[in-house]
Amino acid sequence: MGSQSEILNRAHMNKSGKTGVLLVNLGTPDSTATGDVRKYLREFLMDERVIDIPYLNRWMLINLIIAPFRAPKSAHEYRKLWTDRGSPLLFHTEDLRDRLIEKLDTKQYKVAIAMRYQSPSIESGLEELRKAHVTKIIVLPLFPQYASASTGSVQEKVMEIASDWQIIPDISFISNFIEHPLFLEAWAERGRAMMEGKNYDKILFSYHGLPERQILKGSVDGYCQLGACCNKYGAKNHYCYRAQCFQTTRLICEKLGIPEEKAVNCFQSRLGKDPWVKPYTDEVIDDLAKQGVKKVLAFSPAFVADCLETTVEVAGEYRDKFLEAGGEEWDLVPSLNSENTWVECVKEMVLEHS
Numbered sequence: 595m596g597s598q599s600e601i602l603n604r605a606h607m608n609k610s611g612k613t614g615v616l617l618v619n620l621g622t623p624d625s626t627a628t629g630d631v632r633k634y635l636r637e638f639l640m641d642e643r644v645i646d647i648p649y650l651n652r653w654m655l656i657n658l659i660i661a662p663f664r665a666p667k668s669a670h671e672y673r674k675l676w677t678d679r680g681s682p683l684l685f686h687t688e689d690l691r692d693r694l695i696e697k698l699d700t701k702q703y704k705v706a707i708a709m710r711y712q713s714p715s716i717e718s719g720l721e722e723l724r725k726a727h728v729t730k731i732i733v734l735p736l737f738p739q740y741a742s743a744s745t746g747s748v749q750e751k752v753m754e755i756a757s758d759w760q761i762i763p764d765i766s767f768i769s770n771f772i773e774h775p776l777f778l779e780a781w782a783e784r785g786r787a788m789m790e791g792k793n794y795d796k797i798l799f800s801y802h803g804l805p806e807r808q809i810l811k812g813s814v815d816g817y818c819q820l821g822a823c824c825n826k827y828g829a830k831n832h833y834c835y836r837a838q839c840f841q842t843t844r845l846i847c848e849k850l851g852i853p854e855e856k857a858v859n860c861f862q863s864r865l866g867k868d869p870w871v872k873p874y875t876d877e878v879i880d881d882l883a884k885q886g887v888k889k890v891l892a893f894s895p896a897f898v899a900d901c902l903e904t905t906v907e908v909a910g911e912y913r914d915k916f917l918e919a920g921g922e923e924w925d926l927v928p929s930l931n932s933e934n935t936w937v938e939c940v941k942e943m944v945l946e947h948s
């Protein structure tokens with residue numbers, strides 16, 4: 595059997611050829627050697643959508659400060675994260691691909707993975723699909739909330755590569771999936787398992803940060819001002835990263851029955867001196883400790899796979915900070931990785947876009 599959309603899709607695809615699915619995550623170094631981390635940071639941070647300052651300033655920042663000083667520190671952090679299978683971001687993406695293949699009809703779908711920076715490259719992922727003679731490509735950047743620095747950069751790279759092809763198949767992008775019921779259910783299942791038998795004082799949602807100007811540049815008619823406007827989510831701020839994060843929190847809380855006053859939003863990992871979206875996670879942690887909050891459960895729903903930002907930053911550095919400031923318990927909800935409801939969600943998104 596199968597859902598109505600599955601049956602319709604099958605009928606359609608039998609006539610019009612295979613559909614390629616490209617799952618793209620951010621990227622990770624090839625190894626924890628400082629040279630590999632430097633190579634990764636250079637490629638990542640030279641992307642104009644990530645550090646959106648004039649080329650010469652970006653070049654100087656990366657080559658005179660980040661490459662010599664940050665790369666060795668980052669390599670040290672990556673060593674805490676690395677496993678026998680390498681970087682979690684990469685192997686969770688591989689596992690997601692393998693679980694997805696098990697759920698899709700391989701006569702009709704070809705699935706490939708790519709990283710926006712380093713390997714496997716978007717070029718190699720698209721080439722894999724092209725060699726399978728796909729007539730349509732669905733690109734899923736694995737970022738629940740749209741940001742120019744993440745999803746936008748993947749879109750730009752895919753379009754740049756495909757623009758050199760003689761035949762450009764239909765390409766569709768899934769640019770935001772925060773409201774997908776199975777995405778929310780996947781987080782709710784993860785959260786429920788952590789909350790069972792526990793009584794947390796606060797549920798903290800820490801999202802990857804972003805320079806404020808990147809959001810303001812995308813604001814149509816000046817609607818988005820990074821204030822109370824982000825508390826509502828609709829057509830006018832559909833692509834506002836801050837509003838999408840707040841909406842993600844609201845919807846996960848709804849599913850879990852978490853009252854509004856118990857949830858706290860914040861943004862982690864800011865870099866440099868320019869203002870990033872607020873509130874900042876480290877400042878929120880200090881405030882919570884001052885208020886006498888003792889037990890915190892942290893979600894990190896800007897990521898669908900555990901990575902440096904979740905395992906080392908949220909479960910490591912932020913936990914230490916909270917405990918040093920007087921907190922007693924700090925737990926992190928594991929990311930979705932290749933957990934079944936999340937794989938089902940990806941399958942549904944593929945079928946909906948086929």
Ligand SMILES: C=CC1=C(C)c2cc3[nH]c(cc4nc(cc5[nH]c(cc1n2)c(C)c5CCC(=O)O)C(CCC(=O)O)=C4C)c(C)c3C=C
Nearest residue numbers: 620621622644668683737741743744802804865901902903
């Ligand atoms: C100037 C900086 C950065 C912007 C803008 C940015 C946006 C952004 N990043 C992610 C997802 C991830 N970022 C990760 C690591 C990471 N991010 C930055 C900087 C910016 N990110 C740096 C310098 C690093 C490297 C880590 C370090 O050296 O401190 C990761 C983890 C990668 C891993 O291998 O585990 C992810 C994932 C999103 C979604 C995003 C925009 C919303």
Ligand SMILES: [Fe+2]
Nearest residue numbers: 620802863903
């Ligand atoms: Fe990042």
Ligand SMILES: [Fe+2]
Nearest residue numbers: 818824834837
């Ligand atoms: Fe906004």
